[in-house]
Amino acid sequence: MTMMGDPLSDDGADHERLPGNRSRDALRAAQMYYLQDLTMNAIARELRTSRSTISRLLSLARETGLVQIQVNNPSERAPALEQQIRRRFGVEAHVVPIADSVNDSEVLDRVAIQAARTIGPLVDSNAIIGVAWGSTLSAVSHHLTRKQTHDSTIVQLNGAGNTQTTGITYASEILRSFGQAYGARVEQFPVPAFFDHAETKTAMWEERSVRRILDLQHRMTMAIFGVGSISAGIPSHVYSGGYLDREDLATLETDEVVGDVATMFFRADGTHRDIKLNSRSTGPDLDRLGTVRRRICVVSGESKIDGLRGALAAGLATDLILDEGSARRLVHS
Amino acid sequence: MTMMGDPLSDDGADHERLPGNRSRDALRAAQMYYLQDLTMNAIARELRTSRSTISRLLSLARETGLVQIQVNNPSERAPALEQQIRRRFGVEAHVVPIADSVNDSEVLDRVAIQAARTIGPLVDSNAIIGVAWGSTLSAVSHHLTRKQTHDSTIVQLNGAGNTQTTGITYASEILRSFGQAYGARVEQFPVPAFFDHAETKTAMWEERSVRRILDLQHRMTMAIFGVGSISAGIPSHVYSGGYLDREDLATLETDEVVGDVATMFFRADGTHRDIKLNSRSTGPDLDRLGTVRRRICVVSGESKIDGLRGALAAGLATDLILDEGSARRLVHS
DNA sequence: AACCCGATTGCACAAACGTGCAGACGCGGG
DNA sequence: CCCGCGTCTGCACGTTTGTGCAATCGGGTT
Numbered sequence: 001m002t003m004m005g006d007p008l009s010d011d012g013a014d015h016e017r018l019p020g021n022r023s024r025d026a027l028r029a030a031q032m033y034y035l036q037d038l039t040m041n042a043i044a045r046e047l048r049t050s051r052s053t054i055s056r057l058l059s060l061a062r063e064t065g066l067v068q069i070q071v072n073n074p075s076e077r078a079p080a081l082e083q084q085i086r087r088r089f090g091v092e093a094h095v096v097p098i099a100d101s102v103n104d105s106e107v108l109d110r111v112a113i114q115a116a117r118t119i120g121p122l123v124d125s126n127a128i129i130g131v132a133w134g135s136t137l138s139a140v141s142h143h144l145t146r147k148q149t150h151d152s153t154i155v156q157l158n159g160a161g162n163t164q165t166t167g168i169t170y171a172s173e174i175l176r177s178f179g180q181a182y183g184a185r186v187e188q189f190p191v192p193a194f195f196d197h198a199e200t201k202t203a204m205w206e207e208r209s210v211r212r213i214l215d216l217q218h219r220m221t222m223a224i225f226g227v228g229s230i231s232a233g234i235p236s237h238v239y240s241g242g243y244l245d246r247e248d249l250a251t252l253e254t255d256e257v258v259g260d261v262a263t264m265f266f267r268a269d270g271t272h273r274d275i276k277l278n279s280r281s282t283g284p285d286l287d288r289l290g291t292v293r294r295r296i297c298v299v300s301g302e303s304k305i306d307g308l309r310g311a312l313a314a315g316l317a318t319d320l321i322l323d324e325g326s327a328r329r330l331v332h333s
Numbered sequence: 334m335t336m337m338g339d340p341l342s343d344d345g346a347d348h349e350r351l352p353g354n355r356s357r358d359a360l361r362a363a364q365m366y367y368l369q370d371l372t373m374n375a376i377a378r379e380l381r382t383s384r385s386t387i388s389r390l391l392s393l394a395r396e397t398g399l400v401q402i403q404v405n406n407p408s409e410r411a412p413a414l415e416q417q418i419r420r421r422f423g424v425e426a427h428v429v430p431i432a433d434s435v436n437d438s439e440v441l442d443r444v445a446i447q448a449a450r451t452i453g454p455l456v457d458s459n460a461i462i463g464v465a466w467g468s469t470l471s472a473v474s475h476h477l478t479r480k481q482t483h484d485s486t487i488v489q490l491n492g493a494g495n496t497q498t499t500g501i502t503y504a505s506e507i508l509r510s511f512g513q514a515y516g517a518r519v520e521q522f523p524v525p526a527f528f529d530h531a532e533t534k535t536a537m538w539e540e541r542s543v544r545r546i547l548d549l550q551h552r553m554t555m556a557i558f559g560v561g562s563i564s565a566g567i568p569s570h571v572y573s574g575g576y577l578d579r580e581d582l583a584t585l586e587t588d589e590v591v592g593d594v595a596t597m598f599f600r601a602d603g604t605h606r607d608i609k610l611n612s613r614s615t616g617p618d619l620d621r622l623g624t625v626r627r628r629i630c631v632v633s634g635e636s637k638i639d640g641l642r643g644a645l646a647a648g649l650a651t652d653l654i655l656d657e658g659s660a661r662r663l664v665h666s
Numbered sequence: 667a668a669c670c671c672g673a674t675t676g677c678a679c680a681a682a683c684g685t686g687c688a689g690a691c692g693c694g695g696g
Numbered sequence: 697c698c699c700g701c702g703t704c705t706g707c708a709c710g711t712t713t714g715t716g717c718a719a720t721c722g723g724g725t726t
Contacts, residue, residue: 022674024412028430030404035447036429039712046432050676055714061404069402071363071394079357096369097361099379114368355704372682383706388684 022057023064029054030061065146070121084331085320089312091297094118094321104301107323111300112139115321119224119296123182125150129222130284131178132157132262133171136226136298141174144181152184155216157225158262159282161192189213191282193243193263198279217284222294225316228260229307244277251276259307261286261297261316268306270313290315302326355390356397362387363394398479403454417664418653422645424630427451427654437634440656444633445472448654452557452629456515458483462555463617464511465490465595466504469559469631474507477514485517488549490558491595492615494525522546524615526576526596531612550617555627561593562640577610584609592640594619594630594649601639603646623648635659 025047032043033054040058044051061067073082073094085093096114098107119140123129131137131154160171172188179186191210195201204210230252243263244252255275257265264283266272272286289295297317299308302325309330311317322330358380365376366387373391377384394400406415406427418426429447431440452473456462464470464487493504505521512519524543528534537543563585576596577585588608590598597616599605605619622628630650632641635658642663644650655663 027404027406027412031430031447034402034404035450036443037446038443041712046434051713052676052715053674056674059714065405067402067404069367069400071360071367071400072398073360079360097364101379110369110371113370114364117368374682384682385684385706386704389704392684 022060023066026057026061026064027066029057030067033058034067063146065120065148068121068145070117081324081327081331085327088331089320090315091312091317091320093327094319095327096300096321096323098323098325100325107325108136108139108300111298111321111323112136113143115140115296115298116143117145118321120145120147122222122294122296123147123149123152125152127152127182127184127222128216128220129154129178129182129184129224130157130217130220130292131155131175131223132225132283133160133174134226134228136300137174137224138170139300140224140298141177144177146181147183149182149184152182153187153216154178154182154184155187155213155220156189157217157223157284158264159189159191159193161190187213187216189282193282194248194277195280195282201280201282218288220292222296223284223289223292224296224298225261226298227304227307227311228263229304230258231303231306248277258310259304261289261311264289266310266314266316268310268313270310270315272314286314286316294318296321298322299326302329305329355393356399359390359394359397360399362390363400366391367400396479398453398481401454401478403450414657414660414664418660421664422653423648424645424650425652426660427652428660429654429656431656431658433658440658441469441472441633444631444654444656445469446476448473448629448631449476450478451654453478453480455555455627455629456480456482456485458485460485460515460517460554461549461552462487462511462515462517462557463490463550463553463625464488464508464556465558465616466493466507467559467561469633470507470557471503472633473557473631474510477510479514480516482515482517485515486520486549487511487515487517488520488546488553489522490550490556490617491597492522492524492526494523520546520549522615526615527581527610528613528615534613534615551621553625555629556617556622556625557629557631558594559631560637560640560644561596562637563591564636564639581610591643592637594622594644597622599643599647601643601646603643603648605647619647619649627651629654631655632659635662638662 028047029043032038032046033040038046040051040054044054047054058067062069073079079095081095082093085091085095094114096111098110102110127149129152133156154175156171156175172186175186175188178184191204195204205214252265252275255265255277256267257275257277258268259266260283262283263281264272264278264286265275265281266286267275272278295317296319297308297311299320299322301323305326308322308326312320361380362376365371365379366373371379373384373387377387380387391400395402406412412428414428415426418424418428427447429444431443435443460482462485466489487508489504489508505519508519508521511517524537528537538547585598585608588598588610589600590608590610591601592599593616595616596614597605597611597619598608598614599619600608605611628650629652630641630644632653632655634656638659641655641659645653
């Protein structure tokens with residue numbers, strides 16, 4: 001059989017180019033597949049192309065957010081764990097079901113996928129979304145599903161430079177993914193994670209280029225972050241990646257820090273007064289963070305539980321996405 | 334391998350019975366399948382059961398509305414046909430893509446499936462939903478996806494009795510399906526489709542039992558109906574099912590009727606003054622119908638196009654779900 | 667015209683999935 | 697206790713779907 005030119009578009013009138021003619025075919029195919037329950041074979045016959053093309057069109061439709069699949073947690077009779085967490089900690093919990101047997105890196109991956117799909121529907125136009133960085137957020141960023149929005153902005157929550165690398169590529173990759181998925185502007189925060197001297201921070205915070213970012217953060221409608229936990233078996237990026245020296249780590253211990261969100265530290269009871277490092281950290285003021293409408297915390301792995309407890313005590317999150325094992329440990333003790 | 338008792342519920346604490354323990358497993362499975370992209374095999378291993386069970390659990394999850402798949406029509410750059418219809422007729426169009434080659438009964442079926450899935454997301458709690466009857470609505474009713482709502486009511490739009498059968502079973506099956514799918518009360522309208530004497534209707538309309546239904550109809554928040562078309566190749570139920578005698582059909586012609594919605598007739602220009610049969614019909618007053626917030630008209634098959642044109646001229650619908658062929662004929666002439 | 671390079675297609679095969687069927691289970695009645 | 701009946705399970709098979717690969721297309725450049 002020989003080729004024929006673009007057999008799918010049989011209404012060949014207007015050739016608008018940007019939306020991609022392909023995406024219209026994807027919509028057609030998606031309607032037939034998901035709304036009419038035809039098989040790919042049937043669709044292929046009807047659109048005069050091969051089944052594999054349809055398979056690929058459907059992939060496209062899913063990836064670009066044309067098709068949205070949501071699993072709704074029928075409110076009241078949600079799984080026991082989620083209810084308990086909501087009652088005890090006052091956050092909306094999304095527990096990711098995972099058997100205990102799976103290894104940590106797979107847990108992270110699966111939590112990340114589900115987090116990405118849970119976040120998707122919550123994003124809407126004109127949003128200003130603060131995004132932290134770290135291994136958790138990195139994993140999430142790889143699985144975002146696309147969603148078209150107008151005039152949205154992704155803003156970096158805290159600096160990422162350190163003494164060894166500028167950290168820029170790592171953090172900016174994460175931001176870029178978010179921006180691309182939601183069609184949003186990306187605003188990086190080009191400062192180190194920690195200043196060496198608090199005075200430098202004070203000075204920088206007066207710079208107009210910095211104030212622009214701070215202003216965006218001030219107007220955030222949504223924040224997305226993981227937590228760091230000092231006691232973690234595998235310590236977070238922050239505690240091992242060359243951001244802090246021996247002396248810094250010592251002051252954290254003295255200050256009874258249990259964890260951090262976006263490189264701002266807190267204690268087990270949620271307080272953060274007088275924690276020395278915070279005055280040099282570029283993360284958002286935690287009191288102010290607590291006023292953001294929607295604050296989504298993603299946690300994977302039981303080792304982060306101490307940090308998580310602190311973050312919850314501090315009321316940093318409105319929504320919590322975490323694996324089942326951690327959820328169990330959170331309530332069962 | 335031998336059986337073990339209920340291997341899926343490993344948290345065997347509370348045995349609430351009504352929600353069905355099974356549905357919790359279905360939720361778990363659905364999350365793993367649709368949100369974490371695991372294969373059924375992997376899920377089966379993790380939940381210690383067979384892949385086929387997972388397959389069935391997922392079916393359940395879809396049927397009961399635990400999983401909702403929606404294909405969104407990215408607003409502005411919607412297919413040309415839908416835009417044209419919206420502009421020319423002022424209704425939100427949902428065109429069901431179908432090649433011209435398929436036969437009429439399959440068209441009906443596929444329009445019905447897609448209609449059911451389009452309606453689903455629009456239904457919400459405290460709704461009062463008026464539902465007509467006819468072959469189109471019957472087909473739709475077979476494909477509704479479940480959705481939990483509180484305090485919703487399904488109310489029959491027009492009587493269904495005729496001289497040969499009471500018509501009750503047919504219409505009531507449709508209503509029952511809707512009620513079950515949305516967890517709603519069902520209010521039947523136990524009157525014939527047409528009274529023999531207009532005075533009887535007037536009298537009945539004063540009865541309290543009837544007034545209760547009329548009152549519900551008055552407070553409708555949504556109405557769902559097909560259209561009848563007199564010129565249809567295959568005439569609608571109404572025109573051939575023993576509801577009307579030869580004389581009635583003659584007066585329709587005299588009155589220049591082109592079609593009906595819920596057994597209320599109208600002309601090509603959308604008017605319905607002085608159409609004699611309407612005074613004996615039990616359908617809703619068309620002027621009043623036009624004030625319902627959401628009015629969904631489902632049409633399949635090009636033969637109904639004349640009736641449809643009349644209905645659109647009368648402004649009876651806010652949303653129109655129809656097959657591609659009809660949509661094309663609607664705009665291309 | 668000849669060439670090249672990335673995008674797109676259909677093919678073929680492997681992986682994943684749906685479903686009829688027969689056996690196992692739980693429960694109530696004889 | 698045994699039997700019957702409806703429900704649920706896993707198996708086996710056929711169907712449906714994903715994907716690496718080679719061929720083809722389109723359009724831009726030398």
